[in-house]
Amino acid sequence: MVEELDLIESQEPLPYTQSRILAAIGVCQSRQSALWKCGYNALSISANVRRQFDLLVEDDKIGSYDEDQGLEQLWVTWRFRETRRRTGLLFWLTSCWVALASGHYPSLYPETSKLKLPCHDELWDAESPRQWYKAAGTEYGAKTAFITEESSRPAAHEVTLQFWQKLALPYSSVSFTIVQKLVTQDGALNST
Structure with a gap:
């Protein structure tokens, strides 16, 4: 395996x-x-x-945009960059999940990821270059606007830190551990 x-x-x-x-x-x-x-x-x-x-950083050398690219090549380039970004975020979120599931500290802290958030679903779900271009709307009419759209997205680690700062903590830091142990015990009891 x-x-x-x-x-x-x-x-x-x-x-x-x-x-x-x-x-x-x-x-x-x-x-x-x-x-x-x-x-x-x-x-x-x-x-x-x-x-x-190096999937946790934006790599501007990979899949860089060129003004001479046609719409289809621009879309392929953008899809590759977005897939790379989403794969990096998958690694980062998996590290968070493993830490939560195992009760250990994460191996990748929020600051480790230098990636932007993924694009909106309408762009990602486009099945052709024309649908993709149309999904971008008139606001992003020029080819260079996709660069602007990417750079305007917030960084994943900034959004995560804002989320955790606004999150109300449980009664004590031990509460989460107690709940986790009870769930684990309950699961063990149900499996016997």
Whole structure:
């Protein structure tokens, strides 16, 4: 199983990498300790892909826009950049989930991600260059406007920090741990 989830030497397309990470998360949900450990090992291994491709930062050299690009090439370039961004955020959110599920500190803190938030669904869901261009609306009529749209998005870590600062804390820092232990115990009781 670990060999199948091994992403170290991966040069695979980003969506396939995303699928493998999601599969590892699913294995982490297993009640069988061997599978559970395998899933966490696979997630640890996947961190090497994140580092190899530096997926937690915006890379302006990858898929850079050119004024001479036609609409289809511009769309392909934009899709690649957006897929890369979403894959980086998947890694970052997975780190947060693993920390929550395991009761450990996250390996990737909010400041680690230098990515912008993903685009709006209307842009992402476009199935053709024309639909994509139309979904952008008149506000983003020029090709260079997609660069403006990307740069105007807030950074993921800033939004996350704002969210946590506004979140009301439970009665004590121990409350979450108690609830987690009760849920774990209840799950163990229900499985016997």
